[in-house]
Amino acid sequence: MAANTTNENSASLEKRVARLEARLHDxxxxxxxxxxxxxxxxxxxxxxxEEWLDLWTADGVYDLxxxxxxxxxxxxxxxxxxxxxxxxxxxxxxxxxxxxRVDGDDAWAxxxxxxxxxxxxxxRYIPWSCGYNHWDFRRVDGEWKMVxxxxxxxxxxxxxxxVIAEYQKEAAR
Amino acid sequence: MAANTTNENSASLEKRVARLEARLHDxxxxxxxxxxxxxxxxxxxxxxxEEWLDLWTADGVYDLxxxxxxxxxxxxxxxxxxxxxxxxxxxxxxxxxxxxRVDGDDAWAxxxxxxxxxxxxxxRYIPWSCGYNHWDFRRVDGEWKMVxxxxxxxxxxxxxxxVIAEYQKEAAR
Amino acid sequence: MAANTTNENSASLEKRVARLEARLHDxxxxxxxxxxxxxxxxxxxxxxxEEWLDLWTADGVYDLxxxxxxxxxxxxxxxxxxxxxxxxxxxxxxxxxxxxRVDGDDAWAxxxxxxxxxxxxxxRYIPWSCGYNHWDFRRVDGEWKMVxxxxxxxxxxxxxxxVIAEYQKEAAR
Numbered sequence: 001m002a003a004n005t006t007n008e009n010s011a012s013l014e015k016r017v018a019r020l021e022a023r024l025h026d027x028x029x030x031x032x033x034x035x036x037x038x039x040x041x042x043x044x045x046x047x048x049x050e051e052w053l054d055l056w057t058a059d060g061v062y063d064l065x066x067x068x069x070x071x072x073x074x075x076x077x078x079x080x081x082x083x084x085x086x087x088x089x090x091x092x093x094x095x096x097x098x099x100x101r102v103d104g105d106d107a108w109a110x111x112x113x114x115x116x117x118x119x120x121x122x123x124r125y126i127p128w129s130c131g132y133n134h135w136d137f138r139r140v141d142g143e144w145k146m147v148x149x150x151x152x153x154x155x156x157x158x159x160x161x162x163v164i165a166e167y168q169k170e171a172a173r
Numbered sequence: 174m175a176a177n178t179t180n181e182n183s184a185s186l187e188k189r190v191a192r193l194e195a196r197l198h199d200x201x202x203x204x205x206x207x208x209x210x211x212x213x214x215x216x217x218x219x220x221x222x223e224e225w226l227d228l229w230t231a232d233g234v235y236d237l238x239x240x241x242x243x244x245x246x247x248x249x250x251x252x253x254x255x256x257x258x259x260x261x262x263x264x265x266x267x268x269x270x271x272x273x274r275v276d277g278d279d280a281w282a283x284x285x286x287x288x289x290x291x292x293x294x295x296x297r298y299i300p301w302s303c304g305y306n307h308w309d310f311r312r313v314d315g316e317w318k319m320v321x322x323x324x325x326x327x328x329x330x331x332x333x334x335x336v337i338a339e340y341q342k343e344a345a346r
Numbered sequence: 347m348a349a350n351t352t353n354e355n356s357a358s359l360e361k362r363v364a365r366l367e368a369r370l371h372d373x374x375x376x377x378x379x380x381x382x383x384x385x386x387x388x389x390x391x392x393x394x395x396e397e398w399l400d401l402w403t404a405d406g407v408y409d410l411x412x413x414x415x416x417x418x419x420x421x422x423x424x425x426x427x428x429x430x431x432x433x434x435x436x437x438x439x440x441x442x443x444x445x446x447r448v449d450g451d452d453a454w455a456x457x458x459x460x461x462x463x464x465x466x467x468x469x470r471y472i473p474w475s476c477g478y479n480h481w482d483f484r485r486v487d488g489e490w491k492m493v494x495x496x497x498x499x500x501x502x503x504x505x506x507x508x509v510i511a512e513y514q515k516e517a518a519r
Binding site: 010013030112128159163 | 183187197201204221268269289297300
């Protein structure tokens with residue numbers, strides 16, 4: 001075989017390796033985003049509020065309803081606020097059915113969140129809340145941070161109303 | 174180093190790259206099947222019935238009980254039927270504990286399904302159903318479609334009876 | 347291009363391929379550990395007790411409370427015992443929010459466990475238990491086995507007390 005052919009083979013192999021590197025990087029990023037969401041739950045449930053705050057970018061937005069919380073001070077109010085303190089240590093924040101797309105240092109995910117809670121009266125566990133979520137992420141210094149979490153409760157107006165109406169409008173186009 | 178040795182190294186490297194491509198493809202397929210199951214939940218919960226139907230092959234079978242539903246007309250009856258319409262927009266279809274095996278353009282998965290529902294009387298969430306599932310998939314035009322879903326409710330006769338009896342028979346062989 | 351340069355390129359490509367192999371192996375191991383946890387649920391729920399026992403190493407420890415169960419005889423007592431037999435065939439053991447780290451033939455995972463149960467009185471499903479878990483794994487003859495499962499119920503003293511207190515102590519350092 002001539003050195004020329006060897007070089008050609010090597011160039012083609014290099015392309016395949018580069019493609020593998022990109023595809024694997026994508027799977028690894030998806031897994032890191034799953035881990036970010038797992039940490040989010042641990043930090044919320046264990047009362048590690050600083051760690052929870054550090055999972056957001058400095059200008060992170062938590063869009064829970066018509067008045068979104070933006071930035072560290074606003075987010076501190078959620079995690080230190082009465083609603084959260086009322087369930088802390090008795091709750092379990094889970095996510096599932098995740099669908100994740102990564103584009104360089106940006107990413108988004110959609111999925112479900114279910115928070116379980118152990119009631120005080122009878123010590124029984126209940127599904128305390130069920131939500132539909134869209135998350136935006138940005139990689140900051142090598143770590144995925146939450147830029148925005150849009151969450152709507154299942155069975156509320158936005159879930160059964162706005163969200164579905166928008167999808168149907170899109171589908172009708 | 175002689176050109177001969179270079180060629181040998183290159184051939185061995187090519188084999189390793191081909192093996193990596195196959196293994197990565199397998200992980201990507203597994204992830205796509207997880208995404209298919211996530212979409213299944215979104216479509217069911219958001220009332221996107223056409224999208225839900227498109228996740229099945231044309232001859233798809235939903236084996237829920239002794240009288241399986243097969244094909245688009247039969248599946249339309251499920252997603253447009255009274256039971257589903259009675260929970261739509263107030264439900265959350267989740268899957269978990271997935272175990273997936275891919276073989277070319279065929280695949281199967283086993284796992285659990287839990288549907289949460291927000292009750293109308295008191296707005297509280299409940300686990301509305303819990304199921305054991307076996308899914309078969311086929312890749313059609315590059316997309317994974319559901320060929321068959323076998324599902325039995327936890328605590329029903331087939332779950333505690335037939336399914337376990339079959340496993341025990343197999344184990345006894 | 348001289349044969350020398352070809353050899354250099356080939357050496358550098360070999361390094362990239364070796365790095366890809368290691369990274370892919372890590373993702374595959376993580377997936378195998380998820381499958382081990384899925385099997386654990388299936389075996390517990392379907393009454394396949396031998397299969398459940400085989401998921402542990404010979405000296406496996408199930409640390410549920412102040413008196414951990416260690417070894418096959420002790421673990422047999424759990425899976426054959428009254429508490430488990432009381433829910434078998436009517437329960438669904440799920441795990442979620444998994445965070446997994448692999449180091450050669452050792453690994454650990456953290457995550458949540460939720461067991462659903464179909465009550466006998468009214469056939470309704472409830473979240474029967476919610477737990478925080480740390481698992482240690484060891485690869486034995488090519489299969490991941492559970493070396494130790496530390497589990498504490500959400501809302502119990504160790505969860506809301508000890509576990510959080512330890513994290514807070516660490517954070518204060």
